[in-house]
Amino acid sequence: MKVVLAYSGGLDTSSILALLAGKGYDVVTVTVNVGQEDELRDVEERAYALGAKKHYTIDAVDEFAERFIAPAIKANALYEGVYPLGTALARPLIAEKVAEIALEEKADAVAHGCTSKGNDQVRFDATLKALLPPEVKILAPVRELMLTREKSMKILEEAGYPVPSTHKKYSIDENLWTRSIEGGELDDPRNEPSEEAFAWTVPPWKAPDEPLALTIRFEEGVPIAVNGEKMKLSELVAYLNKTVGSHGYGRLDHIENRVVGLKSREVYEAPAALTLIAAHRDLEKLVYTPRELRFKELADREWTDLVYQGLWMEPLRWSLEKLIDEMNKWVTGEVKVRVFKGGMLVTGRWSPYTSYSVEEIDYNRGWYPSDEEARGFIEIYTMHSRAAALARGLK
Numbered sequence: 476m477k478v479v480l481a482y483s484g485g486l487d488t489s490s491i492l493a494l495l496a497g498k499g500y501d502v503v504t505v506t507v508n509v510g511q512e513d514e515l516r517d518v519e520e521r522a523y524a525l526g527a528k529k530h531y532t533i534d535a536v537d538e539f540a541e542r543f544i545a546p547a548i549k550a551n552a553l554y555e556g557v558y559p560l561g562t563a564l565a566r567p568l569i570a571e572k573v574a575e576i577a578l579e580e581k582a583d584a585v586a587h588g589c590t591s592k593g594n595d596q597v598r599f600d601a602t603l604k605a606l607l608p609p610e611v612k613i614l615a616p617v618r619e620l621m622l623t624r625e626k627s628m629k630i631l632e633e634a635g636y637p638v639p640s641t642h643k644k645y646s647i648d649e650n651l652w653t654r655s656i657e658g659g660e661l662d663d664p665r666n667e668p669s670e671e672a673f674a675w676t677v678p679p680w681k682a683p684d685e686p687l688a689l690t691i692r693f694e695e696g697v698p699i700a701v702n703g704e705k706m707k708l709s710e711l712v713a714y715l716n717k718t719v720g721s722h723g724y725g726r727l728d729h730i731e732n733r734v735v736g737l738k739s740r741e742v743y744e745a746p747a748a749l750t751l752i753a754a755h756r757d758l759e760k761l762v763y764t765p766r767e768l769r770f771k772e773l774a775d776r777e778w779t780d781l782v783y784q785g786l787w788m789e790p791l792r793w794s795l796e797k798l799i800d801e802m803n804k805w806v807t808g809e810v811k812v813r814v815f816k817g818g819m820l821v822t823g824r825w826s827p828y829t830s831y832s833v834e835e836i837d838y839n840r841g842w843y844p845s846d847e848e849a850r851g852f853i854e855i856y857t858m859h860s861r862a863a864a865l866a867r868g869l870k
């Protein structure tokens with residue numbers, strides 16, 4: 476029996492690997508680089524030490540940036556207005572890679588380390604089922620054996636491989652876009668996260684006394700340069716994670732509604748994501764008509780919900796993306812941002828496609844509606860409301 480395992484090198488996938496190899500299966504491990512800061516050589520070594528027959532490390536950082544992060548920026552994707560979707564975006568890509576290798580390796584099964592309480596099982600299974608023939612089984616040992624973190628630690632100890640110390644307290648999922656932290660004291664929503672939960676951001680109160688000034692250039696909705704320096708998207712995001720994070724901005728603490736009917740307390744770090752989405756949305760406000768702006772919010776929310784809910788392969792996601800791309804053709808320009816001690820403000824914006832006119836808005840010069848035009852407009856504009864209020868006797 477040949478199994479292709481989506482392997483992160485963390486606690487759960489390591490114990491699964493030990494379990495499957497212990498059963499005599501031929502396990503092929505796949506680690507997809509989506510910008511997590513793990514030493515991928517160590518992950519590979521651990522895979523072989525735990526019994527993998529073959530290991531693949533796949534570099535998908537640019538693909539992640541271009542196919543997943545770019546649309547998320549264009550859609551201002553913040554689930555429940557807060558979470559920039561990092562984990563949710565990476566899952567379909569990882570599942571795609573695992574499916575590709577399963578077909579190449581003619582595997583009998585694929586395996587992942589998701590629990591039955593989370594969203595990730597839905598995201599993995601959905602994409603795997605869409606891409607693999609039904610005879611390739613999906614194994615989910617954590618779900619099947621109800622493996623707790625404690626049991627996983629035991630399995631690894633018994634197999635003679637100590638638990639990686641970083642994975643003892645929290646369950647962390649990291650990629651270029653977001654660092655998601657769960658577990659430990661965070662499970663109780665009353666508790667303040669301890670400093671050791673964070674890795675990408677300094678505590679705001681320890682941030683530098685000088686603000687960070689950024690000018691971000693967008694072209695058709697995608698950021699292409701910071702402070703005049705052109706960068707490809709993956710580099711630009713990594714650069715902002717470092718610089719913005721070093722000023723203490725990018726921490727989130729969110730009570731989230733999962734796909735499976737549970738609430739969860741989630742702590743995230745996403746300095747680049749939060750900065751870029753705020754800047755992008757600001758530029759949209761400069762460019763769009765009020766109708767476009769209001770409609771876009773609906774399309775954005777639907778896109779974000781589909782991605783969060785594991786429905787990357789739902790046709791509506793493609794259709795919405797076409798619309799969102801089309802609307803982003805005008806989102807070109809520059810946005811000025813200041814980051815200071817854990818706070819971030821957009822302080823200026825410019826676009827060649829703006830319909831904002833300094834000339835028209837100025838109270839002291841330029842075009843003015845005449846008194847007659849203004850009275851006529853207000854008369855007709857407020858007619859519905861005045862007539863209805865009168866009919867209902869409202870005062």
Ligand code: ARG
Pocket residue numbers: 560561562563594595646647648655656657731741
């Ligand atoms: N709640 C987030 C999501 O469903 C993040 C999950 C992160 N997983 C983790 N092991 N920390 O997308």
